[in-house]
Amino acid sequence: MMGNLGRIGPARIFVHAAVLLIVFLWLLPTLGIFVTALRERDQIVASGWWTAFAGSSRTTAARLDGPDKAKPEGANFVISGTLAVEGGGKIQSFGLRVQEPAAYKAGAPAALENGETLTINADGSYRYQKSGPFGADARAKRVYLTVATPPQFTFDNYRTVLGGEGIGQSFINSLTVTIPATVIPILIAAFAAYALAWMEFPGRAILIALVVGLIVVPLQMSLIPLLRIYNEIGQIFGVPSKTYPGIWMAHTAFGLPLAIYLLRNYISGLPKEIIESARVDGASDFDIFVRIILPLSFPALASFAIFQFLWVWNDLLIAMVFLGTDKDHLVLTAALNALLGSRGGNWEILTASAFVTIIIPLLVFFGLQRYLVRGLLAGSVKGG
Amino acid sequence: MFSQIVSAIGAMIFGVAICAAYFWFSNKLLDLIFPAREGDDVHRAAVNLRRRGLIRPWLFLGPALFLLVVYLVYPVVATFILSFYGPDGNKFVGGANYVWALNDTEFRQSIFNNILWLAVVPAACTFFGLVIAVMTDRIWWGNIAKAVIFMPMAISFVGASVIWKFIYEYRGGTDVQIGLLNAVVQLFGGTPEVWITIPFWNNFFLMVMLIWIQTGFAMVILSAALRGIPEETIEAAVIDGANGWQIFWKIMVPQVWGTIATVWTTITILVLKVFDIVLTMTNGQWNTMVLANLMFNWMFRGGGDSGRSAVIALVIMIAVTPIMIWNIRRANAEMKGR
Numbered sequence: 001m002m003g004n005l006g007r008i009g010p011a012r013i014f015v016h017a018a019v020l021l022i023v024f025l026w027l028l029p030t031l032g033i034f035v036t037a038l039r040e041r042d043q044i045v046a047s048g049w050w051t052a053f054a055g056s057s058r059t060t061a062a063r064l065d066g067p068d069k070a071k072p073e074g075a076n077f078v079i080s081g082t083l084a085v086e087g088g089g090k091i092q093s094f095g096l097r098v099q100e101p102a103a104y105k106a107g108a109p110a111a112l113e114n115g116e117t118l119t120i121n122a123d124g125s126y127r128y129q130k131s132g133p134f135g136a137d138a139r140a141k142r143v144y145l146t147v148a149t150p151p152q153f154t155f156d157n158y159r160t161v162l163g164g165e166g167i168g169q170s171f172i173n174s175l176t177v178t179i180p181a182t183v184i185p186i187l188i189a190a191f192a193a194y195a196l197a198w199m200e201f202p203g204r205a206i207l208i209a210l211v212v213g214l215i216v217v218p219l220q221m222s223l224i225p226l227l228r229i230y231n232e233i234g235q236i237f238g239v240p241s242k243t244y245p246g247i248w249m250a251h252t253a254f255g256l257p258l259a260i261y262l263l264r265n266y267i268s269g270l271p272k273e274i275i276e277s278a279r280v281d282g283a284s285d286f287d288i289f290v291r292i293i294l295p296l297s298f299p300a301l302a303s304f305a306i307f308q309f310l311w312v313w314n315d316l317l318i319a320m321v322f323l324g325t326d327k328d329h330l331v332l333t334a335a336l337n338a339l340l341g342s343r344g345g346n347w348e349i350l351t352a353s354a355f356v357t358i359i360i361p362l363l364v365f366f367g368l369q370r371y372l373v374r375g376l377l378a379g380s381v382k383g384g
Numbered sequence: 385m386f387s388q389i390v391s392a393i394g395a396m397i398f399g400v401a402i403c404a405a406y407f408w409f410s411n412k413l414l415d416l417i418f419p420a421r422e423g424d425d426v427h428r429a430a431v432n433l434r435r436r437g438l439i440r441p442w443l444f445l446g447p448a449l450f451l452l453v454v455y456l457v458y459p460v461v462a463t464f465i466l467s468f469y470g471p472d473g474n475k476f477v478g479g480a481n482y483v484w485a486l487n488d489t490e491f492r493q494s495i496f497n498n499i500l501w502l503a504v505v506p507a508a509c510t511f512f513g514l515v516i517a518v519m520t521d522r523i524w525w526g527n528i529a530k531a532v533i534f535m536p537m538a539i540s541f542v543g544a545s546v547i548w549k550f551i552y553e554y555r556g557g558t559d560v561q562i563g564l565l566n567a568v569v570q571l572f573g574g575t576p577e578v579w580i581t582i583p584f585w586n587n588f589f590l591m592v593m594l595i596w597i598q599t600g601f602a603m604v605i606l607s608a609a610l611r612g613i614p615e616e617t618i619e620a621a622v623i624d625g626a627n628g629w630q631i632f633w634k635i636m637v638p639q640v641w642g643t644i645a646t647v648w649t650t651i652t653i654l655v656l657k658v659f660d661i662v663l664t665m666t667n668g669q670w671n672t673m674v675l676a677n678l679m680f681n682w683m684f685r686g687g688g689d690s691g692r693s694a695v696i697a698l699v700i701m702i703a704v705t706p707i708m709i710w711n712i713r714r715a716n717a718e719m720k721g722r
Contacts, residue, residue, distance in 0.1 A: 015519050022516060023532045029547045029596065030539070032564060036550065045555075048562050169388065176392040180399040187403050192448035201441040205719075207449075212715040214456050216708045218657050220679050220697040222455055224690045225462035227683070228473070229454075244395055253455030256448055261715075282420070285440055286411040314540030316660045317680070333542040333660075340545065340664055347550060347562070354546035358539045365538035369531065376601065377608050 037351040038153040044347050057092060057148040059101045064126060064141045067134035076129050083124040089149035090122040101144035120145070157352035165343075166327060167353050170335040174313060174357075176244055177323070177331055181251035181312045182305055188252065189259035190267075190301065194289050196260065197268035198275055208264070214257040223321055226250070230322065242324040250322045251315070255308045262378055266300035267293060303375025306368050310361050332357040403447070410443045460701070467694035471687070481691040491696070494673045498703075500587055501594075501658060501674065506651040508595045510644055513602025517610055518632060520603075530607070534600035541597070541660030548593045549665065554578040583671040590661055590672060598654065602647045609643035610636060649707045656703050675700050 036049045046058040062083045070077045085091060095103035096112070104110035109119045115131035120143065128141065162168040195201075196208055234241030270293070278288045294301075316333040323329045330338065336353050343349050365372065418432035418439075470477050485491045516533060520526035536544065553563030554576055561567045566576035580586045613636060621635045637644070659676040666672045668681065679696035682689050 012522075015522055019516070019519050019523060019526070019529050023529045026533050026536070026596070028564070029551055030535070032550055033547050045559070045562060047560055048564070048567050050564070050567075172388055172392055176395060180396045183400050184403050187400075187407070188447045188451070191407060191444040195441045195444035199437075199441040199444070201438070205716075207445070208719070209712050209716065210452070210457075212712050213708050214452060216653050216704050216711065217456055217460065218653075218676075218697070218700045218704055220657065220676055221463050221701050222459035223680075224466060224683060224693055224697070225459040226455065228690075245399060248399055249451065250455065253451035256451055257456070260448060284411070284415065284420075284436070285444070286407075286415075289444075310538055314538075314543075316540070316542055316663070321683075333540050336540075336542045336546065337664055340542075340549070347553075350546050351550065354543050358543040361538040361540070362535070365535065366531070369534070373604055373608075376604055 033351040033354050036347055037157055037355045038155070039348070040152060040154055040156070041346075041348045043149065043152065052153075053151050057146055060145050060147055061098075062143055062145055064128055064143060066140040070130075070134045072133075073129075076131055077133050078130075079128040079134070081126060083120070083126060083143075083145070085124045085145075085147055089147040091120055091124060091145050092122070092148045093146045094118075094120045095144045096141075098144055102146045118143075157348045158356070161349055161352045161356065165335075165339065165349060165353065166330070167332070167335060167356050169328075170330045170332045171356060173329060174331040174333075177247055177251070177319065178309060178312045180244075180248045181255075182308045184248060185252040185255040185259050185308060186301055186305055189256055189263050189304070190294065190297065191289065192256075192260050193263035193267050194285075194293055196264045199285060211257050211260045211264075215261060217257075219254060219317060222254075223317075227321060242322060242329065244323075247318065247322040250318055251308075251312050254318070255311065259304050259308065262304050262375065263297065263300055265378060266297055270296055299371065299374060300378070302368070302371040303378065306364060306372045307375055309364060313361055406447065407443075410446075411440070414439060414443060463694045463697050463701075466690050467698055469691050471689040471691055473690045477691065481695045484692060485695050485699075490668075490673055490678060493671055494675045494678045494696075495699075497587055497672065497674050498656065501591060501655045502652060504588070504591050505594050505598070505655045506648045508591075509598040509602045509651050510606075510647050512595070512599045513604075513647065514606050514637070514640075514644070516599065517603045517607035518636070521607060521610060530600075530603060534604055536597045537600050539597065541593075542664050544593050544597060545661060545664035548589075548596075549580075552579045552589060580666055580672075581670045586666065586670055586672055590665055593661055593665075594655070594658065598651055602651065605647055606640060606643055609640040613639045649710070653704060653707060656700055 032049050035052050036044055039049065039052055042058075043052070064083075065079050065081050067079070069081070070079045072078075083091075091106045093102040093105050094110075095101045097103070104118075104120075106120050106122050109117045111117055117129045118126065119128075120126040162171075196204060196211075230241040230246060233239070274292060274296075275288060278292060283291070314333060316337060319331045319334050320337075323331065323334075325334060325338070332353075336350075336357050339350055339353055414436055418436045419429075420433060420436075421429055466473050467481055468476060468478060516529075520529045520533075523529070539547070551564045552566075553561075554566055555561055555563070561570055561576050563576075565579060570576055579589050617635055617639070618631060621631050626634070657676055658674055659680065662668060662672055662674050662677045663680070668674070668677045675696055679693050679700070682693040682696065
């Protein structure tokens with residue numbers, strides 16, 4: 001079908017070019033932080049990340065040695081030495097005034113006023129020569145350098161954020177929240193889905209309609225009453241109101257409608273004969289569920305597991321409300337949000353932290369994309 | 385660090401085990417109370433089996449129903465009631481919170497912004513998703529392209545905020561512009577700006593982020609729907625001399641109309657609840673406030689005002705309700721058709 005279209009549609013080249021452009025545009029934002037997280041702090045602010053592979057040049061100031069270091073050399077007096085250049089950079093040009101930091105080329109002698117010449121080489125060695133003695137009270141000369149630094153990449157930013165900025169701790173917190181909040185709803189939803197698909201009891205149709213309706217109920221409706229319940233329970237039993245079990249339950253509950261809906265659609269589509277023959281053999285519903293339904297439903301369970309994992313890992317609102325914002329309990333998203341406030345301009349920290357928060361979902365995404373797509377299609381296209 | 389990991393693993397096992405234990409023990413208990421064999425009394429055994437059949441669905445459904453009622457059904461009712469009460473939820477104030485909302489400029493601003501988001505984001509995502517789906521289905525490396533465009537779905541809104549804040553970054557004075565947008569603007573001779581502080585237009589800079597994230601979702605679903613189009617309809621159109629443009633608009637789009645509606649409503653619901661992006665990018669400053677953020681602010685602002693907060697939440701709920709009813713009716717129709 002698509003082959004036909006290709007032949008009769010606009011030139012194929014155009015399609016290739018258009019898709020290439022879109023892919024490029026879509027990739028560019030993420031690429032920006034991946035590259036930036038690997039650059040050194042000074043380089044990040046000195047040049048855009050897209051120049052990272054070409055190296056960067058920046059202007060710094062340095063001071064030559066003072067007149068007291070001048071040595072007579074024939075009729076001339078010479079001050080020589082080496083300027084420190086950080087990061088293995090090469091000096092490209094230099095100047096004497098801040099307005100003209102690149103007035104002279106490095107490596108070639110520059111003729112200054114009063115019969116002075118100054119040569120600064122790319123490696124930082126310099127020779128400052130005057131036809132007469134330097135004034136004894138003159139200050140050490142200040143020069144401005146344009147330094148070209150080769151592309152340099154470092155893992156220092158990651159070391160900083162994982163330790164000092166508490167992102168390592170938050171990573172573990174995120175796992176502590178996410179894994180049970182993914183497994184528990186699957187278990188609960190699978191049992192409920194089986195009951196709604198294969199067991200006869202009054203009110204089944206109403207319950208199914210309720211589940212479908214609850215899928216779209218906005219979280220915002222739940223926050224205020226639940227916060228009150230949590231605080232009251234905390235006060236009555238003298239326990240903290242913001243705990244891991246508390247947020248597991250919240251995530252479980254908010255994920256349940258979609259989970260039950262997806263799994264019920266799948267489980268009700270399993271062949272009737274299998275379940276009926278097991279019943280005839282005297283198996284109880286519990287046995288049927290554990291031995292037959294669970295293994296057969298693996299694709300649907302995996303689809304939902306990925307959804308729920310991504311949703312919980314990436315959630316900010318529920319974590320802020322039910323786990324709080326104190327440092328010990330910060331999950332990655334909340335930690336990143338806090339950093340955006342406190343470290344607004346420190347892109348080396350923000351980008352490295354962002355990378356740590358998005359790498360796990362990205363791995364899950366690329367590793368299990370098949371199941372994710374299947375789940376999406378089951379949930380939104382036909383619903384069964 | 386190590387003890388933290390150990391206690392985290394312990395907590396995980398504990399949480400999952402409690403859940404699994406409930407199902408196992410409750411079912412064993414039911415089998416014990418109503419055994420399938422009771423000596424030679426066939427009648428008693430049959431009665432037991434029937435009782436088990438009556439009770440077991442509720443054992444299976446129990447935890448799910450409990451959580452759904454406590455976390456979703458009850459709160460909807462409670463929020464509705466709280467909207468008629470004062471800041472701490474104890475004093476009945478009638479419709480005062482609603483009157484406040486109607487006269488509050490920030491609330492009106494939020495409604496306006498939400499409508500703006502609703503007008504732009506679902507349409508843009510669906511349109512781009514459809515176009516990209518059609519194009520990627522026609523090239524051999526289409527699946528790679530799709531994976532890239534789908535990828536932002538896996539990135540959290542907060543992560544996306546860092547990514548896009550870096551693009552919108554502005555540096556004052558003579559500093560080099562390290563934000564991509566300002567660098568491009570400069571390249572074409574424009575003046576760098578602090579984009580997210582420019583009222584009205586900053587809304588669009590935030591919307592771009594959600595479009596970037598959600599287009600992949602629209603693309604994947606529409607792509608599957610496009611593949612379901614019968615080949616004959618397109619072949620017939622080709623024979624009749626239709627060009628690519630006509631085939632797209634007159635043959636393909638009408639056949640996936642139902643899917644377009646599904647994608648549109650799904651993204652609409654997401655847009656109504658948009659929160660993280662605004663919180664992390666502007667926190668509602670510079671006229672970017674939306675309902676979900678205003679609601680969150682009032683939960684804590686000035687010690688928290690549950691009444692006003694509840695009114696704002698209800699507005700979101702009311703906006704979602706038509707889609708909810710449509711979903712339920714569609715699900716019912718499907719079940720009858722089975």
